Amino acid sequence: MDHVLKWVPSSRRLLKGVKRNLMCLAIPMQITAIDGFNARCVAKGIERDVSLFMLQDDPVEAGDYVMVHVGYAIQKVTPQEASSAWEIYDEMLAADAAVAAI
Amino acid sequence: MPLSARQWLQKIRDLELPEKVRIMNVCGGHERSITMAGLRGALPLQIELIPGPGCPVCICPEEDVYEAMQLALKEDVILVAFGDMLRVPVNLPHREIRSLQQAKAAGADIRPIASPTEAIRIADANPDRTVVFFAAGFETTTAPVAAMLVEGVPDNLLILLSGRLTWPAVAMLLESETAGFDALIAPGHVSTVMGPEEWQFVIDKHQMPAAVAGFTPESLLAAMYSTLRQLLDGLRFLNNCYSEVVKPGGNKTAQAQLKETMNVVDANWRGVGIIPASGYALKDSLAAHDARKQLPSYADADRKRVGQMPQGCDCARVVLGKVYPNECRIYGNACTPRNPIGPCMVSDEGACRIWWAGGVRERAVSQVAEW
Ligand code: SF4
Numbered sequence: 416m417d418h419v420l421k422w423v424p425s426s427r428r429l430l431k432g433v434k435r436n437l438m439c440l441a442i443p444m445q446i447t448a449i450d451g452f453n454a455r456c457v458a459k460g461i462e463r464d465v466s467l468f469m470l471q472d473d474p475v476e477a478g479d480y481v482m483v484h485v486g487y488a489i490q491k492v493t494p495q496e497a498s499s500a501w502e503i504y505d506e507m508l509a510a511d512a513a514v515a516a517i
Numbered sequence: 518m519p520l521s522a523r524q525w526l527q528k529i530r531d532l533e534l535p536e537k538v539r540i541m542n543v544c545g546g547h548e549r550s551i552t553m554a555g556l557r558g559a560l561p562l563q564i565e566l567i568p569g570p571g572c573p574v575c576i577c578p579e580e581d582v583y584e585a586m587q588l589a590l591k592e593d594v595i596l597v598a599f600g601d602m603l604r605v606p607v608n609l610p611h612r613e614i615r616s617l618q619q620a621k622a623a624g625a626d627i628r629p630i631a632s633p634t635e636a637i638r639i640a641d642a643n644p645d646r647t648v649v650f651f652a653a654g655f656e657t658t659t660a661p662v663a664a665m666l667v668e669g670v671p672d673n674l675l676i677l678l679s680g681r682l683t684w685p686a687v688a689m690l691l692e693s694e695t696a697g698f699d700a701l702i703a704p705g706h707v708s709t710v711m712g713p714e715e716w717q718f719v720i721d722k723h724q725m726p727a728a729v730a731g732f733t734p735e736s737l738l739a740a741m742y743s744t745l746r747q748l749l750d751g752l753r754f755l756n757n758c759y760s761e762v763v764k765p766g767g768n769k770t771a772q773a774q775l776k777e778t779m780n781v782v783d784a785n786w787r788g789v790g791i792i793p794a795s796g797y798a799l800k801d802s803l804a805a806h807d808a809r810k811q812l813p814s815y816a817d818a819d820r821k822r823v824g825q826m827p828q829g830c831d832c833a834r835v836v837l838g839k840v841y842p843n844e845c846r847i848y849g850n851a852c853t854p855r856n857p858i859g860p861c862m863v864s865d866e867g868a869c870r871i872w873w874a875g876g877v878r879e880r881a882v883s884q885v886a887e888w
Contacts, residue, residue, distance in 0.1 A: 441706050468664045471770045486632025487661040489768055490709050496761035
């Protein structure tokens with residue numbers, strides 16, 4: 416059972432090359448500032464502008480975490496969910512490649 | 518205290534499983550987690566994990582990619598598309614331009630984008646040019662396009678929409694006599710937007726166990742355990758194993774924005790054919806932004822293999838979960854990520870590419886009789 420849940424090293428290397436967004440994968444980010452429907456968000460020290468236009472029924476404020484997909488926040492999440500999601504994304508993609516794609 | 522992946526795995530190992538259980542996932546992100554975490558090797562041998570229709574790039578109609586290419590080459594437009602679409606080949610002779618990337622190299626103004634907001638920015642920065650946004654994707658990606666349209670887009674931005682819904686492909690498989698799987702892992706982020714209830718039909722209509730999963734091995738294993746227990750105990754219910762993110766009813770704002778801008782229509786899936794009520798089309802009220810209405814159509818029904826997968830490529834059956842990626846005759850030979858023949862090897866969400874990235878190098882002998 417020792418090989419379980421270990422990442423294949425070669426795949427990790429290959430995934431480092433992934434620059435494109437995964438079209439169905441959302442990534443958790445923390446909101447640092449809000450201006451209308453635009454939010455400044457941060458994850459892994461990298462900042463991005465994110466649209467809050469799809470979150471109008473679920474108001475958010477600075478400090479909240481959101482799942483971001485193709486530049487749009489699709490759901491508010493708890494800090495716990497954000498960090499557990501990041502654990503796997505750290506494994507799946509080099510963090511910078513993932514954030515570059517948001 | 519939530520269980521760890523190891524604990525979930527042990528719980529699954531402790532079950533008295535039947536000889537064979539086939540669990541299908543329909544999300545490239547799920548397949549990536551499963552492959553990269555090595556879940557196939559870790560689970561009991563009776564459990565088969567089948568990647569199903571989870572890659573929007575793979576099933577994006579060949580004729581739509583062709584149309585996007587022709588618009589970029591023949592009309593005075595800037596064409597923007599999600600980066601994944603650029604390398605998807607269409608069925609043209611090798612000496613001709615066969616992908617958006619090749620069209621770009623030949624001088625067409627084609628720009629990869631990662632967000633609909635970038636399409637707006639490019640249109641704003643080029644007010645005297647027409648910008649065409651070739652928008653392919655499943656619900657999670659199409660909803661932001663709808664949001665963008667509701668918020669308002671510049672006059673010079675047109676949309677070439679190829680949005681698709683995930684569940685009708687699963688419904689089609691289940692309605693065929695040979696679905697090929699016994700339980701379903703429903704997609705996490707599609708359910709976040711559309712609501713987990715979309716998958717209730719799997720339980721109600723087909724009495725098949727189903728669970729919504731997130732993207733960690735824990736969440737995926739929890740969902741697998743749930744479907745296995747449902748099978749063994751004769752229970753059926755849609756178990757939401759990603760409840761931190763997937764809320765009952767989904768994202769209502771997003772659904773309202775989709776409804777306001779798009780109709781659900783019968784739609785073609787590359788290599789598969791028409792699936793009823795599985796595509797999005799812009800409403801008439803948005804005709805001024807509809808590239809299909811504002812620009813000439815280059816559809817050419819006489820083109821060889823129009824709408825099909827490339828010659829020799831088994832993507833259509835890979836997408837439907839009928840064969841594993843490495844059962845394709847040219848997996849790893851003629852077709853590798855460096856030199857992809859079919860869209861499943863092009864896209865980061867394609868099962869062939871994920872398996873290759875996960876280190877699967879051997880070809881498997883297909884069990885399908887005709888081979
Ligand atoms: S290995 Fe290549 S040719 Fe074969 S099904 Fe996959 S993408 Fe298509």
